[in-house]
Amino acid sequence: MTKLATWNVNSLTVRLPQVLDWLSANPVDVLALQELKMTDDKFPFDAFHSIGYHAQCFGQKTYNGVALLSRSPARHVVRNIPGFADGMARVISAEVDEARVIGAYFPNGQEPGSDKFEYKMSWLKGLRIWLRAELDKCPRLVLMGDYNITFDDADVWDPVALKDTIHCTEEERYQLRALMALGLHDAYRLFPQAPKSYSWWDYRDFAFRRNRGLRIDHILVSDALKPLVKSCLIDKTPRKNERPSDHAPVVVELLQT
């Protein structure tokens, strides 16, 4: 396994042709998808099988929904966070080749102080408690997805205007740092990157054209995998499509293992 990627597609029903196109141009070994917005019975298994991918999905009507596509079979598939009761389909994890791979759609949180923000905070704590045990069992681990959190001002197009707004609050960033403290590393920042690099741009107000975005889609790798990371990039190409997702894929490349 050498390349893994994550992409919030904002409806797999709408974006399936773009995902298939992207995979033919970028034949990654694992692709984690978020915001399928479909139930499992609608999941396009055949389309992925026909281009050589195994597929595991955890769907939900209207909102959320995640999937893992992989060249090698996914083993020991787990849905959501064990020990954290959640009515939403946000996490799918599996062993692929010699690593534990987790694809996650973190809660948005809507607004600091709201019920949804409190849910985001408790979800983040639930994730951390599970991950601590998971890292003990599986030191070679990748956690990737739509985190809905920026690390710092470098991930925000206007840090002054967006200070303390959702995705940029100290509470969210504290939880993200607490995840890192378990022994995880932001693959993207292991390398020099262009300033103003983002993974999401609002559909409104020509935000993509003006590069008014946020970096909220991340790939975290464990201590054991960190030395193997060769590159990490955000692929803005699909954001230029007709009817694009608002998110761009993030890709990490590991040394052959």
Next chain:
DNA sequence: ATGCCTCAGCTCCTGAGA
């Protein structure tokens, strides 16, 4: 301050996203 756009759904408006 609000909507700016996009998507799903008990669809011609609303809720949610980020």
